[in-house]
Amino acid sequence: MLYRPAKAYLNLPALGHNLAVAKKLAPNSKVLAVIKANGYGHGISRVAQQLSHADGFGVASIDEALILRQKGFLHRILLLEGLFSKVELPLVIQNHLDLVVHSHYQLEWLLEFSAPFRINVWIKIDTGMHRLGFHPDEIDSIINKLKASSSDFHLHLMSHLASADEDTLAALNFTQHQVMTFEQVSSDYNLPRSLLNSSGVQHFSSKGFDWIRPGIMLYGSGQLQNSTLKLKAVMKLESNVIAIKKINAGESVGYGNSWTAQRDSVIAVIAIGYGDGYPRHAPSGTPVLVNGYRVPLVGRVSMDMITVDITDYIDLIEVGSMAELWGDSLSVDEVAQWAGTISYELLCGITQRVPMIEIQ
DSSP states (O other): OOSSSSSEEEEEEEHHHHHHHHHHHHHTEEEEOOOHHHHHHHOHHHOOOOTTTTTEEEESSHHHHHHHTTTTTTTTEEEETTOOGGGGGHHHHHTTTTEEEESSSHHHHHSSSSSSSSSEEEEEEESSOOSSSSSSGHHHHHHHHHSSSSSSSEEEEEEEOOSTTOOOOOOOHHHHHHHHHHHHTTTOOOOOOEOOOOHHHHOGGOOOOSEEOOGGGTTTTTTOOTTOOOOOHHHHEEEEEEEEEEEEEEOOOOOGOEEEESSSEEEEEOOOOOTTTOTTTOOOOOOOEEEEEEEESSSSSOOOOEEEEGGGGGOOOOTEEEEEEESSSOOOOOOOOHHHSSSHHHTOOOTTTTTEEEEO
8 A cells, every 4th residue: 555655653662661661660560651632542452462471551531441341351450530421330330330420410429339340549739620520628528428339339539730840940930839648638648649641740749549540651752842851752753845946046946925034045845834733833943853854844734744944955855755754863752842732742743544564
C-alpha cells in the first residue's frame, strides 16, 4: 500500500523505559498508567501492551475500559471521570472496573445500587483545582455514607494537581497548598491515596503516596521541565520534502502573505499539514529538522503542506529529504511551545490518514 510521505513512527520499547523512570522516581508507589484518549494518540491497545508491568490503567470512560477488557487485559482499570450514567454500573460490575466518585449524583447512583461484588471506589477531593471533586469538608460524610452502604466498597482517596508543570513561584506555592490540603484531609483515614500526575511525579516524588498516575511522561514528554529524566520519545512524526522553490527578497510564501523573505531565499515544501495533525497555529520560526538540520517554518501551515526556509542548507537538502516534525531529535514539547499549546494536544491530534508504524 502506498501512502503520503507523512507517517508516525512509534518506538514502543520507549514506553517501558519511561514507565521504569516513573517507578524509579516513586519506588514505594504503585503505578496507574494513564492511557486515555486512545493512549494519548498512540493507540490504546499497543500502549497497554507495552505498559503491562504497570499496576493498573487510567482511562476517561467505560468505552476505553471495555476495549482493554476485550483485548484480555486483567489489570485494574480506573474510570477517571467515573460514571456518566447510572446505567453503566452493571458494566462496571461485570468488568471489575474501578470508579472515581467526584460528585453527589454519582454518589447517589452508587448508594442506590446493590453491588454483588466489591467495587474499588476512588473519592476525589477538590484541593483547589475546582474542576471535579468534593470539598474537603464533605469527605468525612462521603466516607461514612459509603461505609454504611450494604454494598462492599473498597475506598481510596485522590486529588489532582493543577499547576505542577508550571515553574513560577505562584504555581509552586499553589501546588504546595494542594499537597498540604490533601495530606491534611486524607491523613485521618487509613485508606490508599493518590495525588501525583506526571509533573507531580517529576517534581514532588516524595509525595507519591500509595499510587502515582503518570500520563504524558510515559510518552516521552516533559523534558523541557526536567531534562535530567532521560525520557524517550515514543512518537516521531516525519514526512519528506516534495518541492524546492527559489524566491526573491520581498516575496511572500503561503496563504495570507503572512511571511515575507528578507533576502533571496530557498524554500522547501514538506508534505505535512493540519490535515495530518500538525498545528495550524504554529508560527513562522517554529523549528523543523530537515536532513538533521534545524530550519524555520515560514508562512502559514496548510492542510497538506508546510514551507520551511532552507537557504542556509541549499547544498544539503533536496527533494525527498526527510523532515522530522517532532521526535527523538526535536522535542514535541518545544514544538508545542512555539505553537502556543501543549504536547498532549499535538500527540492526541494526529489524524487517521497518518499511518502509525511500530518499531519494536
